Amino acid sequence: MKDLLYYQDAMIKQFTAQVIRTGIDYNRPFIVLSNTAFYPTGGGQPNDTGFINDIRVINVEKVEEEIRHYVEGDISSLDGEIVGVLDWERRFDHMQQHCGQHILTAAFVELFDFATVSFHLGNELVTIDLDTEIVSEEQLVLAEKRANEIILENRPIESKWVTKEELSNYQLRKDVSVDEDIRLVIIPDYDYNGCGGTHPNSTGQVSAIKILGTEKMKKNTRVSFVCGKRVLDQLGMRKNVLSNVARQLSVPEEHSAEALLKVLNGVKATEKALEDAQNKLLEYEAKELAANCKDGVIAAAYKDRTIQDLQKLGRAITAQNSMAVALFVADNDDKLQFIAARGANIEKSMKDVSSAILPLINGKGGGNDNIIQGGGEKLLSADELLAKMKNLFL
Template sequence: MNHKLFYQDAYLQSFQANIVRQDQDNNGNWYVLLSQTAFYPTGGGQPFDTGTLNHARVINVEEIDGEIYHYIDRKIEDLLVEGRVEWERRFDHMQQHAGQHILSAAFVELTGYETVSFHLGSELLTIDLNTTELTQQELEKVEFLANEIILENRTIQTKWVTKNEVAQYPLRKQLSVTENIRLVIIPDFDYNGCGGTHPSSTGQVSSIKILDWERQKEKVRVYFVCGARVRKQLQQKHSVLKEVGKLVSSSEQLMVETVQKLLSRNGEQDKTISELREQLLLFEAQKVLQGNLEGSIITHLFHNRSIQELQKLARHIIASTNEENIVLLVTENEDLVQMVFACGSDSSFNMNSLMKEVLPIIQGKGGGSPVLAQGGGKKIVSGKEIIQQALKVISK
């Protein structure tokens, strides 16, 4: 472990090392192995560090068979390199990882719910708990205890122990390794096996905020943030609330009530608009009927109308005439043509069969029932020609 400088000093931001090996992987990506490194590789739920090796950018770090591979954006010409860890990213990971330890321990202490998995994302963190239920009261108590531990500024210790020495510590969960065992300890609160980087005290975590939770199969997933991410979340939400307040002319305290009133009013308006549209369609159906006063076949050509509107018009027209009538409605929409064929229940014609015979002239698709069918295709012929073709089929 001597070459893993991040275990000797998590605050180390720069170091010197010799290149042990430099090569390209199967995808042509350059990587180097160093005599020692402060770059933390992906592991234990914590992402890798980024930074530089001389003038090369470190874009990924992985541990493979005990060796740490530093993936870089260019080849390094020198054998001696100076490494610089991107500190803002490293310290953010230290805050988040330690915060997860604190929050998981608080859940165990107050609810008995153990953490079964952990993910440290670029914006949010999640832990999955071994429970299917979680109450708001439990969340509030756990979050309060976690922040109390932070305010007490307890030390965060790391220890390398042997398999036999592990029994001396009340571990929060079972270890996944039997050698090179590293414990992260918050005295009298949390004892946990972990290979990640952490600050030296809980106070440096700054704060923890639970944002949300949801059921995930037989578990509960909790979303939260720590440290500087809490301030970022606060700023984002404050900006959104401020802008929404301007839009609805409301203070933060009355925001929920104001939005509920607006939604209720909009719902009523949507209902009114829907009713008015139905009335317009009824009037339009009557207008189509007036243009087809003779005969039992009613036809009309539209432009830029939806198939749903044609279906409603066809139903209104059939309902306003005798049950033997046939309705042929066609709309031309740019390079497409759509149609709805309908008839009364007493008609001897089958609208689905009629649609199937007409569709080939526009390379179309569609279908329906004996009394109502719809379809559409390319505007190979005009809507007027489609109506004429349908009339020919009916006349046969």
């Protein structure tokens, strides 16, 4: 493994090699070369892409003892010497993120003894899961500060192949998981770690690290961050969003948060006033319906009315009239919904209504003896379903 080009020099962008063989793997054409600078997926780092001659390399995987370059294109005439060209922007981005992960992980260990239990290098963000349930904002700030200090010092990054017996000579951050082909990635006097990934030549090439947030993951804490060019990409995206918000609010960017809070408070006040007005309208509607009560049953069918409205209406009516039963059906999009509510002096359980009605519409529902609600398919019209409900009280 140590003879592979991406291990000999991770900064190689172009190389020549011989075609060993070509093949098809589950309808995916692939090429095996005498050597390669294309990194295969592994150790948390995604594969490289690029070109072999004029054929696009879309994936690289280590299958048993060979590295397969999966391609888009005709490989039937491919033979002899080829030229491989890496998508360098992708490769260097991966090296920045992977090395940044080593640096940030080591900072959490050095400062707080928080070990990293998993690592993921995504298309936009990088995450590490720390072996702790709580990480304070102050700890995040200090770890980020320490990581960027290591970057600014532009320390060399070394790689070294060692035997299992030689591991005791190094203060490893965690135990290695292999017994052969053991490769250490070393930032002198800071981090010693077994790793098969590609890294830049110095910490300065990582450029910068920015922590973006955390979330609980069972008993661990997931830390999301970016390194290198991704820091600039995130800054640019957030700058555009902030500028747009400030423009919409007609305030300077630095006053956006305060102005947005005022808008949100205004929206909440408006929503509260609207809710109060709707409740008053429902109370008025309930009185009108109650006034037309016949035989103790108040029933109505509606078009496009929420189940929440029907519930409020039913409760308002039965609160006003302890001897009333309220039955309402709504035709909403592709389903029928209904409620049934009883006054305090009605003995019949509303669960009897749902038991009788739900099978008619292949529906589901819930509730208690006093009020039930449900919904299902439009196998009947709203008026037909309401008639079925009313018949239960004749």
